[in-house]
Amino acid sequence: MAYTGVTPSARSRGMVREVQHLLFTVAPGATWILIFLVLPGAYLMGVAFMTNGPYGQPQMPLSLESFRRLAGFGFLGWSPGNLYTLLRSLWQTLVSTGLVVIVAYPVAYYITTCKEKWRPILLLLVVVPSWTNQVIRTFGWMNLLAPGTPLSNLAETFGLIAPNMGLYPSNFAVTLGLVYNFLPFMVLPLYSAFEKLDNAQVEAAQDLFASPVRAFWHAVFPQTLPGLLAGIVLVSIPAFGMYVIPELLGGGKGMMLGNLVANQFGGGSNWPLGAAGAILMLIATFIGLFVMRRLGKRLGGGEEVVI
Amino acid sequence: MKETTRSQSVDSPTERTASSTGDPVRQPSSIEMQGLHKRFGRDTVALNGVDLTIEAGEFFTLLGPSGCGKTTLLRILAGLEEPDDGRLAIGDRDITEAPPHKRSVNTVFQSYALFPHLSVRENLAFGLKMQGLAAAERDARVARVAEFIQLGDLVDRRVDQLSGGQRQRIALARALVCEPDVLLLDEPLSALDAGLRGQLQVELLRIQKRLGMTFVFVTHDQQEAMVMSDRIAVLNGGIIQQVGPPREVYERPANAFVARFMGHDNLYPITARDGDRLTTSLGELTAEAAGEGGLLLIRPETLDLLPGEVAGENHLSATVSERLYRGSHAEYRLEIGDTTLQATLNNRGRHLPEMGERVTVVVAPVDLVTLSE
Secondary structure, three states, X not given: OOOOOOOHHHHXXXXXXXXXXXXXXXXXXXXXXXXXXXXXXXXXXXXXXXXXXXOOOEEOOOOOHHHHHHOOEEOOEEOOXXXXXXXXXXXXXXXXHHHHHHXXXXXXXXXXXXXXXXXXXXXXXXXXXXXXXXXXXXXXXXXXXXXXXXXXXXXXXXXXXXXXXXXXXXXXXXXXXXHHHHHHHHHHHHHHHHHOOOHHHHHHHHHOOOOHHHHHHHHHHXXXXXXXXXXXXXXXXXXXXXXXXXXXXXXXXXXXXXXXXXXXXXXXXXXXXXXXXXXXXXXXXXXXXXXXXXXXXXXXXXXXXXX | OHHHHHHHHHHOHHHHHHHOOOOOOOOOOOEEEEEEEEEEOOOEEEEEXXXXXXXXXXXXXXXXXXXXXXXXXXXXXXXXOOOOEEEEXXXXXXXXXXXXXXXXXXXXXXXOOOOOOOEHHHHHHHHHHHOOOOHHHHHHHHHHHHHHOOOHHHHHOEHHHOOHHHHHHHHHHHHHOXXXXXXXXXXXXXXXXXXXXXXXXXXXXXHHHHHOOEEEEEEOOHHHHHHHOOEEEEEEOOEEEEEEOHHHHHHOOOEHHHHHHOOOOOEEEOOEEXXXXXXXXXXXXXXXXXXXXXXXXXXXXXXXXXXXXXXOOOEEEEEEEEEEEOOOEEEEEEEEOOEEEEEEEEOOOOOOOOOOOEEEEEOOHHHOEEEEO
């Protein structure tokens, strides 16, 4: 008799209201995710397990053919080309993310030491280049690095490159392009970490006999770690899947996974192989995110890195 | 009994020597400041010529309102701020130029400034690690300080699991474990609620007495300063107004600023003077050895009230205009002509004057003090 005051119909009416409430609050987001993430993902998954048709279209029967091709097994036996592309992608991601950290860390710190009225302007200057189309900026780098340009000549004088080769196209040009392109994504989270830095901790470290260098490592760096990890995620994931920059600056030698996938779809040559490549990238990204999350929990001092 | 043996392990100088891996015996250190000046920007003067000697083993308090320079002075002692001018020595070593990590001085920060990414144990061992002590030695020293301050199982917690009072104790332990020549405390109790604050005041005082270490304590709370200190320096506008034991600062303030800051309201300009006879807006009063100042200070707790009108030497007729009953005592606001006088009286078994009642205020000549503006 617990419900003496509430008739069954009233209860069900309450439930209807609850369901309605749920529908109105969750439905828009869920629909968005369904249309733009779940359905394309499921489609891609399906395509990856289908067979390549004579015109590059996916067709039945289901098979693991595309994953075999991705692993390097072709008509002429095993070739390491795709493996190299994967390793090159990982290497480029690692090196460019590392360089971005090295460049962005002092920049972000410098901006926080400036007078308050200058900081938004300096941040704006960091961000403004990314308002221009990425393709146009990459073309800019092509012009700067091409054979015969001052930069190439300078590199030649120092014997860094063979005569008349130019700095572009090369893996170096791709790395440079990636660093340039993703710098703002590292500066911004680092800046916000520096801005809320608790200076008392730094002073406490110095007071407890830490030299300036050790005070940095023990009191400054740990405080910027959440920002740093967030920046690494923001830079490394898109860098790993980058298509435009290796396409334009890498030439035939600088291909990354993104190009491999794009070629399979773009040239219309092999959709199932392209889908399999996309799934490989997805898996690699998830592994990376998982590692970063664990790292963030361990080093972040309780403050979780939001990804 | 167990208590005392515990305390002695850190208390006795021999034990402390043994723990510092062959250091010479650490006697408490004195501090000598000469002509310290510090300004921020173009027109903010934080310190304007501070000369001060703090004796070895003293609980010394820098007292003043916010912006008086007390925190700047403490930061200069810690090495976190550099004086524009002047000298600073601890013991017989001049440390004016020494960076913070090369001074045997440790600080308990107002915000505690614990490292959130380290465990409590790692926080406690931080200073020892930076000094290059071996892990076994660090563990032993941390364990001993944890016992001394009775941290119990706090040592194994994470910093974000600690309450404010617990953080305060960890911050204190983290500084004490380094066994500095001087311990600096920057308003360490200001973030705590009143009850806990009183408790920690007593604890801090006991720790200082047991260790015999030189403590320099910063506060804006004159009650706290009086409870804790061997001596107090009152600062205002970057200048030391008065240095002395709590009783002296409270009962014989050097000037009107110190008097007001210590909570005195009964200050009256002396309009005429004939030997010991002082004339103020209250009337004529006789003072014993009142000094030469132009202001008369009457401390509210030195007054006595008699019912009705009683004639006599240093007797003033007054009307009670307000009475605040506080249990153990009561505070009275008295009107004498156009002048107001505050009196505080213990509530003993007798009649308490009511509002509007005519009373006679009895002023003891010995308690009258004059001071300069």
